[in-house]
Amino acid sequence: xxxxxxxxxxxxxxxxxxxxxxxxxxxxVMALVFQGTGFAFAWVILTRFEAIGGxxxxxxxxxxxxxxxxxxxxxxxxxPFFGLEWQVRTGQFDRYLVRPASPLLQFMTQSVxxxxxxxxxGGLAIFAAxxxxxxxxxxxxxxxxxxxxxxxxxxxxxxxRVLIGALTFKTLSSAPLMFLSDSVFSTYGNYPxxxxxxxxxxxxxxxxxxxxxxxxxxxxxxxxxAELQVTPLLAYAAPLAGVIxxxxxxxxxxxxxxxxxxxGH
Amino acid sequence: xxxxxxxxxxxxxxxxxxxAVTHTYRxxxxxxxxxxxxxxxxxxxxxxxxxxxxxxxxGVPLVELISFLTIAxxxxxxxxxxxxxxxxxxxxxxxxxxxxxxxxxxxGQLLAQQAGATIGYLPFLLVAIPFAFVLGNLAPPASSxxxxxxIASALxxxxxxxxxxxxMGLVAFWTVQxxxxxxxxxxxxxxxGGALIPLFLMPDGLRVVAELLPFQAQAHIPLSxxxxxxxxxxxxxxxxxxxxxxxxxxxxxxxxxxxxxRRIVTVYGG
Numbered sequence: 310x311x312x313x314x315x316x317x318x319x320x321x322x323x324x325x326x327x328x329x330x331x332x333x334x335x336x337x338v339m340a341l342v343f344q345g346t347g348f349a350f351a352w353v354i355l356t357r358f359e360a361i362g363g364x365x366x367x368x369x370x371x372x373x374x375x376x377x378x379x380x381x382x383x384x385x386x387x388x389p390f391f392g393l394e395w396q397v398r399t400g401q402f403d404r405y406l407v408r409p410a411s412p413l414l415q416f417m418t419q420s421v422x423x424x425x426x427x428x429x430x431g432g433l434a435i436f437a438a439x440x441x442x443x444x445x446x447x448x449x450x451x452x453x454x455x456x457x458x459x460x461x462x463x464x465x466x467x468x469x470r471v472l473i474g475a476l477t478f479k480t481l482s483s484a485p486l487m488f489l490s491d492s493v494f495s496t497y498g499n500y501p502x503x504x505x506x507x508x509x510x511x512x513x514x515x516x517x518x519x520x521x522x523x524x525x526x527x528x529x530x531x532x533x534x535a536e537l538q539v540t541p542l543l544a545y546a547a548p549l550a551g552v553i554x555x556x557x558x559x560x561x562x563x564x565x566x567x568x569x570x571x572x573g574h
Numbered sequence: 575x576x577x578x579x580x581x582x583x584x585x586x587x588x589x590x591x592x593x594a595v596t597h598t599y600r601x602x603x604x605x606x607x608x609x610x611x612x613x614x615x616x617x618x619x620x621x622x623x624x625x626x627x628x629x630x631x632x633g634v635p636l637v638e639l640i641s642f643l644t645i646a647x648x649x650x651x652x653x654x655x656x657x658x659x660x661x662x663x664x665x666x667x668x669x670x671x672x673x674x675x676x677x678x679x680x681x682g683q684l685l686a687q688q689a690g691a692t693i694g695y696l697p698f699l700l701v702a703i704p705f706a707f708v709l710g711n712l713a714p715p716a717s718s719x720x721x722x723x724x725i726a727s728a729l730x731x732x733x734x735x736x737x738x739x740x741x742m743g744l745v746a747f748w749t750v751q752x753x754x755x756x757x758x759x760x761x762x763x764x765x766x767g768g769a770l771i772p773l774f775l776m777p778d779g780l781r782v783v784a785e786l787l788p789f790q791a792q793a794h795i796p797l798s799x800x801x802x803x804x805x806x807x808x809x810x811x812x813x814x815x816x817x818x819x820x821x822x823x824x825x826x827x828x829x830x831x832x833x834x835x836r837r838i839v840t841v842y843g844g
Contacts, residue, residue: 335754346761350770351620356777358624358631485605492609496616504623 655739
């Protein structure tokens with residue numbers, strides 16, 4: 310019931326976004342340029358040097374493509390969060406509180422960011438090129454793990470937005486922090502965590518769960534789990550992290566809702 | 575440009591307003607700054623990883639490279655053209671009509687506001703410098719001559735950045751939307767400007783493209799002078815000459831487009 314409502318609201322949001330055709334096209338190109346620059350950087354470096362932290366061009370492309378597909382899937386629901394502080398400040402958040410569906414669900418499905426289409430295109434293209442450059446045995450098990458990893462990674466990214474968004478009701482500001490965490494995810498997330506040194510690698514695994522988005526699943530699929538400083542078991546179970554993080558984030562969001570003051574009261 | 579005392583007072587007021595605007599939205603400025611610092615650190619980590627223990631590759635020492643990229647990133651931060659956003663908003667909301675009837679020439683108003691926005695940014699940049707030193711690396715200029723020519727070259731780089739910003743903003747007279755162009759510019763400036771990979775480390779094909787584009791004038795040319803990579807008097811003269819030609823070409827183009835733009839201006843809701 311809740312799911313059906315969510316899907317219907319989301320489709321309405323997508324229809325709304327696609328009305329602006331030129332905008333749609335521009336946003337898709339923007340997403341491709343934004344994400345493409347990062348890949349072009351790694352690519353150019355790797356035409357001159359053999360590896361980044363032992364990862365070849367194929368390996369890095371695999372990680373990059375996976376991360377970008379995850380980002381696209383997360384964007385299906387994570388798009389509206391940058392506008393949350395504005396809606397809270399102006400009192401527009403009121404409307405989610407007077408309808409029977411969950412406020413968070415209504416908020417996430419209100420509009421759809423068409424940039425996810427650009428991310429998806431870029432992610433698929435880079436990932437397809439990477440599979441040609443690497444030798445991954447695509448058994449049904451590996452494909453199943455890949456799909457779960459994409460979903461799990463997307464939930465980690467979404468959970469991070471929900472967590473930061475939860476702060477908005479008290480502080481009235483969350484976009485700058487979201488912008489920052491987003492830039493860490495879309496840049497640091499494209500490299501093997503080992504190059505950051507053990508302290509940061511640990512931080513990106515347990516404090517800011519960046520490693521779960523693409524790095525840990527990529528080590529499993531590329532048969533590199535042995536190089537991890539954490540137990541490989543954590544890498545195999547990586548898709549679960551998203552579920553846990555999201556559960557925590559939703560709890561926090563709903564408890565913080567009580568701090569919402571609306572505007573002009 | 576109009577330079578009567580009254581006009582000067584007007585320009586000063588516009589510039590001061592933009593300084594105030596920058597400080598009002600300081601959290602946004604700080605977020606931008608932090609993301610640049612994060613970028614600087616990532617560049618250091620990635621380049622250190624690909625150097626893989628070697629202290630120098632192709633005659634480029636790692637320490638010099640990191641310093642080059644750190645300053646290039648800070649420099650791009652100081653060279654953000656706010657005119658793009660400003661022009662788009664004014665046109666979108668129809669305020670452009672008001673701007674055009676003010677007693678100051680519109681391009682002059684824009685320049686004054688841009689100067690204010692940049693000055694408003696400087697204190698934040700100053701605070702960021704020690705962090706940039708820790709997260710990246712900062713080396714002093716190669717020599718005192720290098721320092722002098724660097725300042726001249728960086729100012730020309732600033733002029734190029736502002737003219738490109740103005741051109742992108744003027745596009746809004748036709749398209750109303752410029753957000754797409756602005757984002758693409760930001761990444762083109764980083765990538766082709768040499769703030770991620772200096773031109774001397776690019777593969778030949780890519781380097782040729784980067785050398786044909788104006789973006790190298792913003793980061794690569796000034797930094798090459800700063801680090802002493804461009805040190806022959808002839809080479810410095812050629813580099814600064816190239817920047818000057820870009821300034822001239824872009825200024826001519828902007829003037830041409832501006833003359834057409836003011837004739838087709840549409841004021842929404844007016």
